[in-house]
Amino acid sequence: MRAARVEAASWVLIYAGLLAAVLGWFVRGQSAPMGLGFMLGGAVCTMIGVALIAVRARMKDPTQEQDR
Template identity: 50%
Template sequence: MAFFKKYNGTTNARLLRVERAIWVLIYGGLLSIVLGAFIDQQEAQDAGLFYNLGGLAVVAGVVLIYVRSRLREED
């Protein structure tokens, strides 16, 4: 008996693209925020750009999670 429920994914290409975009946006945005924190001491203006773009990417990923939860897989 498995502790976690196995998820095999979807076979719908549109939903698969949305699921991949979610993770790319969230992890890419978080990476951008971390990079902004590292360069904050040298170039404050560039760090602000990293913070803003990273934050927007994370927010877009979270919005796509909501959108994906409302989409249904057609058989």
């Protein structure tokens, strides 16, 4: 996978996960299981996004390889 795609996917997962977690926070008053599902799903997406940032940090940048 290219570095740009990993970077874009990580930020999409982080922001979507946070949005889902906040949505779950507000929904849990009406339906506790659905709210909990949104919060857990959002937390998992956010953690995957953070892990992808760590993966991206370890990837070699193609622009640095061309400078040599």
